[in-house]
Amino acid sequence: MSRIIKGKPVADKITEELIEEVKELRNKKIYPKLAIVRVGAREDDLAYERGAVSRCKKIGIEPEVTQLPVDISQEDFIKELRKLNEDNSVHGILIFRPLPKHLDETVIKYEINPEKDIDCFSPVNEGKLYEGDDSGFPPCTPKAVMEILKFYDVEIKGKNATIIGRSNVVGKPVALMLLNENATIKICHSKTKDIAKATREADILVAAVGRANFVKEDFVKDGSVVIDVGINVIDGKVCGDVDFDEVKNKAALITPVPRGVGSVTTSILAKHLVKACKMQNNI
Ligand SMILES: Nc1nc(=O)c2c([nH]1)NC[C@@H]1CN(c3ccc(C(=O)N[C@@H](CCC(=O)O)C(=O)O)cc3)C=[N+]21
Numbered sequence: 388m389s390r391i392i393k394g395k396p397v398a399d400k401i402t403e404e405l406i407e408e409v410k411e412l413r414n415k416k417i418y419p420k421l422a423i424v425r426v427g428a429r430e431d432d433l434a435y436e437r438g439a440v441s442r443c444k445k446i447g448i449e450p451e452v453t454q455l456p457v458d459i460s461q462e463d464f465i466k467e468l469r470k471l472n473e474d475n476s477v478h479g480i481l482i483f484r485p486l487p488k489h490l491d492e493t494v495i496k497y498e499i500n501p502e503k504d505i506d507c508f509s510p511v512n513e514g515k516l517y518e519g520d521d522s523g524f525p526p527c528t529p530k531a532v533m534e535i536l537k538f539y540d541v542e543i544k545g546k547n548a549t550i551i552g553r554s555n556v557v558g559k560p561v562a563l564m565l566l567n568e569n570a571t572i573k574i575c576h577s578k579t580k581d582i583a584k585a586t587r588e589a590d591i592l593v594a595a596v597g598r599a600n601f602v603k604e605d606f607v608k609d610g611s612v613v614i615d616v617g618i619n620v621i622d623g624k625v626c627g628d629v630d631f632d633e634v635k636n637k638a639a640l641i642t643p644v645p646r647g648v649g650s651v652t653t654s655i656l657a658k659h660l661v662k663a664c665k666m667q668n669n670i
Pocket residue numbers: 431432434435437438439481482483484485506527528556618625644645646647648649650652653
């Protein structure tokens with residue numbers, strides 16, 4: 388039987404600290420503000436938006452959502468982004484990714500002001516992540532995975548960590564972060580020959596594929612730690628990438644969806660926003 392490790396205690400701890408920090412900022416007449424940029428209405432973006440908006444309100448951060456049409460041109464998108472870069476009342480910008488295919492992320496990422504880039508889109512923050520320099524803003528979801536592992540005292544050094552998924556938002560960065568903590572990493576993806584074989588060696592398994600119930604019992608090593616980063620919506624209900632009912636009998640520790648990684652992601656996002664706000668006000 389496994390222990391279910393919820394995100395709430397991790398998120399609560401971060402949230403409590405932030406409430407105090409934001410109180411102090413507001414006393415100084417500084418009002419932290421987060422700009423969220425959403426193109427279209429993808430379900431996983433909407434789930435993040437709900438979580439982020441309610442987390443911000445709890446802490447005293449003002450959330451502002453810019454909703455853009457799914458067929459917006461690259462030129463217009465960049466115009467909107469530049470407005471937010473220049474708006475001094477905005478301290479941090481979160482752009483939901485991946486963007487629709489016709490918007491070229493490899494061009495757009497150079498546009499976001501690195502000081503407002505609280506989810507590691509800018510090449511400046513990507514570079515810092517690559518080097519293990521923690522002065523920038525690491526991406527929130529991978530950082531949430533690391534915070535959960537730390538909170539529940541999971542040893543990373545020398546362990547086999549396998550990641551399913553190689554996205555720029557989760558798979559690749561979480562692999563780098565685990566490597567920086569001295570894990571031996573393996574990244575599986577759609578062209579991997581036998582995924583279950585690769586994941587069965589994992590002491591720590593991170594699922595970030597974006598396919599509901601993809602990870603079955605035979606993917607998982609007895610006594611391992613399973614972190615489910617998936618956000619899938621089936622019949623209006625949010626579920627993860629792990630077949631929870633199967634895997635919970637094998638893993639020692641497992642995160643649920645919802646109320647797992649996602650809830651920690653929103654508190655990391657808020658933490659980055661407060662850090663950006665302080666830096667911009669020379670605090
Ligand atoms: N640049 C970028 N970075 C991301 O990290 C990113 C993204 N784009 N696009 C969308 C996906 C999805 N994602 C979620 C984060 C938190 C919750 C979350 O707060 N979930 C709550 C419940 C949400 C609800 O259903 O109301 C929970 O799991 O308990 C959900 C989804 C981050 N993503």
